[in-house]
Amino acid sequence: MEMNSIHNAKEDENDNLIPRYNVLKFNFSDEEKLILEELRENLIDLAISEKMSSFNEELILKDIIRFLENRLQNRFDYDYKENLARNMLKELIGYGELSALIEDDNLEEIMVIGINKPVFVYHRKYGMMETDLFFEDEGKITNIIDSIARETNRRIDQQSPILDARLSNGSRVNATIPPLSANGPTITIRKFKKDPLTIVDLIRYNTLNTEMASFLWLCVDGLGVKPANIIVSGGTSSGKTTLLNALSIFINPKERIITIEDTLELQIPHNHIIRMEARTVNIENQGEITIEDLVKNALRQRPDRIIVGEVRGNEAITLFTALNTGHSGFGTLHANNSRETITRLTNAPMNVPKIMISSIDFIIMEKRIYISDGISYRRITEIAEVTGMEEGTIQLSKLFQWDSERDEFKNLTIVSKTLEEMANLKGVHISKLNEEWKKRQVVLNYLVKNNISSQKDISKILETYYLNPDYVLNKIGVGLD
Numbered sequence: 201m202e203m204n205s206i207h208n209a210k211e212d213e214n215d216n217l218i219p220r221y222n223v224l225k226f227n228f229s230d231e232e233k234l235i236l237e238e239l240r241e242n243l244i245d246l247a248i249s250e251k252m253s254s255f256n257e258e259l260i261l262k263d264i265i266r267f268l269e270n271r272l273q274n275r276f277d278y279d280y281k282e283n284l285a286r287n288m289l290k291e292l293i294g295y296g297e298l299s300a301l302i303e304d305d306n307l308e309e310i311m312v313i314g315i316n317k318p319v320f321v322y323h324r325k326y327g328m329m330e331t332d333l334f335f336e337d338e339g340k341i342t343n344i345i346d347s348i349a350r351e352t353n354r355r356i357d358q359q360s361p362i363l364d365a366r367l368s369n370g371s372r373v374n375a376t377i378p379p380l381s382a383n384g385p386t387i388t389i390r391k392f393k394k395d396p397l398t399i400v401d402l403i404r405y406n407t408l409n410t411e412m413a414s415f416l417w418l419c420v421d422g423l424g425v426k427p428a429n430i431i432v433s434g435g436t437s438s439g440k441t442t443l444l445n446a447l448s449i450f451i452n453p454k455e456r457i458i459t460i461e462d463t464l465e466l467q468i469p470h471n472h473i474i475r476m477e478a479r480t481v482n483i484e485n486q487g488e489i490t491i492e493d494l495v496k497n498a499l500r501q502r503p504d505r506i507i508v509g510e511v512r513g514n515e516a517i518t519l520f521t522a523l524n525t526g527h528s529g530f531g532t533l534h535a536n537n538s539r540e541t542i543t544r545l546t547n548a549p550m551n552v553p554k555i556m557i558s559s560i561d562f563i564i565m566e567k568r569i570y571i572s573d574g575i576s577y578r579r580i581t582e583i584a585e586v587t588g589m590e591e592g593t594i595q596l597s598k599l600f601q602w603d604s605e606r607d608e609f610k611n612l613t614i615v616s617k618t619l620e621e622m623a624n625l626k627g628v629h630i631s632k633l634n635e636e637w638k639k640r641q642v643v644l645n646y647l648v649k650n651n652i653s654s655q656k657d658i659s660k661i662l663e664t665y666y667l668n669p670d671y672v673l674n675k676i677g678v679g680l681d
């Protein structure tokens with residue numbers, strides 16, 4: 201169904217502690233509200249008698265228009281009725297009054313905290329905001345939760361009062377119902393950004409600099425001899441998945457990639473990719489497929505690169521077995537520093553034997569830093585190289601570090617073991633690799649300066665670079681003169 205933008209969200213300039221977000225709602229007249237309630241009853245009857253998935257929105261829309269023509273007779277013209285019908289449909293199915301918020305790509309999160317309380321949103325630019333949207337009755341929130349549960353084939357009721365699901369647009373939803381949540385049902389939607397942030401965006405936000413990004417490019421690609429294994433680590437919402445996704449653009453297009461996630465979040469532009477999603481138990485408590493099952497299965501699918509969205513349980517050992525037997529891989533992990541990353545990997549529930557840890561080449565630490573007014577930014581605080589094991593302790597060497605006072609990155613790489621190994625395998629002197637590093641930095645600088653930031657455009661230039669680096673460097677040189 202085409203979603204027309206009657207709901208237009210704008211931020212006003214009040215100096216409230218929490219900025220306001222106004223949801224411009226379609227105003228139904230009292231008569232129209234009554235009709236809407238009648239339609240709701242009819243629709244519920246239909247939902248009970250048929251499976252929601254067999255609903256055809258266009259057919260329902262036609263039904264609603266017919267219903268309106270019957271009720272309103274010839275008091276309004278057809279266009280008015282059609283527009284009214286579309287807005288009623290929006291209210292009735294899907295996400296109801298939350299639709300306008302769900303469609304706004306500037307929002308990171310949408311939070312319904314109960315009845316008679318404002319819905320809050322987290323805006324990419326303005327941080328936490330209070331909307332003018334209230335739910336006065338529990339039923340309206342429950343309706344939205346129920347339709348999400350139906351859409352995702354989950355259940356939410358007194359036996360299982362928590363719902364965790366993914367919407368068809370990729371957003372992640374958590375919902376709870378009373379008495380679990382004391383002030384009424386809650387909904388928390390973590391929105392999925394339609395256009396993922398790319399490495400160029402991250403450089404422009406100063407999450408990392410081009411020197412680090414070009415180093416990572418060299419290591420991720422591995423010049424065809426040693427693609428690096430990387431763990432991106434950090435706290436909740438520090439940008440781990442986003443960074444992992446952005447780095448994946450550097451994977452050589454010749455590789456076969458398998459991604460494994462709890463919830464599909466990664467949007468990697470490569471063609472040769474298999475995306476796998478784990479599954480929780482269904483309504484009959486059956487059919488669970490874990491991340492570990494999927495990692496095991498991936499090993500039978502001849503992957504070049506295995507990417508595990510979030511490493512946290514039994515799957516860690518399987519993944520590290522793969523890394524120790526010549527596959528390469530990426531993953532994110534929840535930890536506050538590089539040491540803790542290793543501690544978490546080597547202890548319950550992951551229990552990866554220490555000896556296997558040296559298959560990681562880099563641990564990248566990312567941090568979300570909060571400014572006083574609820575706005576935040578993200579920085580890579582450290583890139584550490586795993587250099588081996590001495591007397592039972594895994595050795596880490598810091599290659600890059602963020603200086604929080606100056607908001608600058610320091611390059612501490614006197615020597616990178618990974619680069620040395622790569623040079624050895626290639627049979628070239630390390631200086632050659634340093635040259636290559638500089639060249640790639642020139643390419644990234646060019647992309648940043650010229651704001652070439654979409655996945656598509658970056659991929660195109662990288663592919664051309666892989667085929668003919670001098671051609672790209674010459675072009676850029678001409679462009680810069």
Ligand SMILES: Nc1ncnc2c1ncn2[C@@H]1O[C@H](COP(=O)(O)OP(=O)(O)O)[C@@H](O)[C@H]1O
Nearest residue numbers: 308393402405407436437438439440441442578
């Ligand atoms: N470097 C960044 N700068 C600005 N916003 C970011 C950055 N990285 C991620 N985000 C935004 O932060 C939110 C959480 O990011 P995500 O990568 O999912 O975090 P995590 O995987 O650590 O929980 C997303 O909405 C994403 O668009």
Ligand SMILES: [Mg+2]
Nearest residue numbers: 440441510532
């Ligand atoms: Mg994540």
